[in-house]
Amino acid sequence: MSQEQTTAQEGQAAEAALALEYAIPPRQRFNPFKWARREPFGAFGLVLIGLVVFLSLAAPVLRTSPPNEFAVGPPLAGPNADNWFGTTARGKDVWSRVLFAGRISLKIGIATVLLGTLGGTLIALVSAYAGGAVDFAVGRIADMFISIPGILIALVLHSSISADLPDLPGLQRQELYLVIAISLFFMPGTYRIMRGTVLELREATYVEAAQVVGSSSFRIMWRHVAPNMFGLMIVITSISLPAAILTEATLSFLGLGVPIGGLDAVPSWGADLSGSSRRFFSVAPWLAIFPGLALAITVFGFNIFGDSLRDTLDPRLRGRI
């Protein structure tokens, strides 16, 4: 073998080694079992969420009665074969109420978080990218909202706009009020977090490159900045969702939530933990235990799932409080 041939072979081997070293690794398929082994708490949270979603959606076929129907059983009957979670003072079936109430919690929670997170992100994107007076003004408005207690905002909205809101498909007037009230509570926080990210991304080299080649501001925001905020958005969503569910329960507990009467009214865990039920808690503890447990399980599920999701999507944050 000549010297030249040897050199050529060595060169090819080096290139091959280099190619191997710098090659983009093939995208790994997401393996849920592997993820579950790595994040057992997250997987458990997901199971709890799945259970809540299933029970809520399948409520009509899970041996339930209309949740607001009176005298389904005797008043204040303890858990028994006919009424698994017992009955209320007016003979309403607690099992049915707990299951159907999951719907309102999930609906309000998801709608709120979508509106709050998307709204906060969008405002952050525009204001931080625009900078200057716009950024300053939006920042102060956010400061103002953060400084007002959320319950106060909800109270003001309840007395001012809740009666005038329209019924939307799938979202009644009172539910829409809740979504708006709770979103306003979450939006400024989301804005704050997202604004920092936009300011960081705005200085990235690829954004500069895009500016140099003449891309419009809208294109840069839409194509280069926004996609890089997606991971953080999911993290914020997962953390906000349980808080939104709890806020809905709190507002319902205070009588500012969904309507609690009517044939088609959907019960709420928060409302069932308040109102006339409370006076019977000491003689009928199941009235508090089951809605409270459902609320706790749902919030716990979302919390630990969100925590694991954060670890998975943003390993830099893993382990930090």
Add this chain to the structure above:
Amino acid sequence: MRDNENYWKRLRRRPVTRRSFLVGSGVAAAGSAAILAGCGDDDDDDEAAPAATQAAAATEAAEEQAAAATEAAGDDEQAAAATEAAATQAAQADPDADKRGGTLKLWKTEEDAGLDPGVFHVNNTEVLYSTMTQPYTYQPTKNLFAMDGMVGFEQVDPTTFVWSIRPGMKFHNGDAVDSEAVAFSFGRLEKLYRALDGTHTTRTGFAFVDSFEPTDPLTVTEHWARPNADAPVYRARHYYSFLNPRMVEEHGKFEGSYEHPDGTIEDIYSVQELPHGSGSGPYTLAKRDATGTRVERWPDYHKHTPADDGFVEDGPYIDAWETRVIPDQVAAKAAFLAGDLDVFAAVDPLELPEFEGLDHVSVVEVPAGGFAGQGMDGGKFHDKRSRQALQKAVDYEGFIAALRPFGGQFAAPISDLLPGYQKLSQEELATWYRYDPAEARALWAAADFEVPVEKIKLFQSSSSPLQFEISDYVAQSLAKALDIETEVEATDANTWAARAVDRNQDVKDWELLSYGTGDSGGTSGVPNDTHLIHYDPRAYGFNAFNHYIESPRKEIAADAQEIADMLNAQEAETDVEARAALLTEVQTWILDRHWCNWKLPISQVSYFGFSSRLQDQGVADWQNFYDRRRESMWVQS
């Protein structure tokens, strides 16, 4: 790399993780709670120790004093005699000394919206019954008039009634209570009613009166247009509180004008703030704000000589009344159970086990006597068929099963607490309260609606969760039977009351007015008060339900005139048996015509909670309308 790592290894490697922090916090919180719970009783021991020490010291001192007294007296017999003599002397000075003092602790769901006794009777009775003087109390269970501001009355002829005022009474500012003041107080009720286009007073109690004439300083003569069997009982209501004319003149707020029969115009004023000097009752108003009221003993209160049942010659035993605003019944119950309230008059039978075995409270069972009504807006339901449809669309048996689990009964227009007048049996009443959804739908379809009814809104006060349940039940029943959208709107009691009687427009912004819970309630002793007034086209029939004589809807106007004539006739009948027959006719007419509003089934009994320290409260008086006027009740220290 990370995929191959074990989760638990990774968890161990972290110095402080989010989860370990949460777990640690949870354990710390649980531990703290356990420690606090475990240590909770120690505080009592700490407090008990000095108390025991004090008691021991007091006993020791008493023994020393006794020994000293014995020594001074010379022998035991003399000492005993001296002690007995001292005790007798003290008892003669004030035999009720041990009953005097203390504070009566009450609660209400909302602050008052005004204190003028001629305008409101919502959330203000604790002030009116304590700071004002009424003519007397009437106790229906005993058929007894107990004299307060009057010392006597006489029906001179069928249309002349004469009052004798208690001599020596003063208003809180020192002005004399005389016949001018009393005639003014009684006479202004009709004028206020006219000026305000309806008040909360029972107008049928004074609508038949031509004039109140002060005939001498301590005598007032009522001249009536027609006889009235109930007038004496009506006058026990707090509307007839003696009000100082000078305070109205100096502090009154202009409410409108009243045209006398001779055409002269008089300006009418109210005193919703009830300035000091307005009343002459045993207490004066010391505090009134959003948290509640406090009234305190007035030292110059007149003597009740002789003191009739419920009164005390030297004025009430209790020093002060404190009424807290507690909007939430559950919080009120907790306060009552904790010993912070003396009365909790809304015990649900389902929660009775919670009260059992408690030494510091007692629960008393009384006939329920309440009402639960659904008033129909005559602006929309002028056609009898629409009203009948509504009544047939409610499942009454289901209602009893759901809301009266310890026994329910149908309610007649007149309360069962007046058995001398209410003669309709449960079987008879059942024929009117029959659930028939098919017939209800047919009647609804056939009915004429001047104003289209696309949705039925039930409007109610938010002060009672039970009332919300009642409204919700009715709303669901109507929705099912009539296949119509229903809604329950609840608002605070003051707003509810104001909107209920709002006469600014001839059609209400609700379809049904829900009122009453049908459990606890009482009677003044007058059929009209309990509860014909709900049907009277000159009272709630007019201002709350749009069923009145001047109605532009001719069916309503004709029926209103007919029922008004029937009501007048029974009021004028003084023979009890003859009147009972007339009242049966009135009730039958109301039920046949589905007039104005209808009553839902009520409880058979209700329960009152009293603190054990409250004595001689007169349960029947608490149940009825004179609960707060009982001066002989006292609190154990």
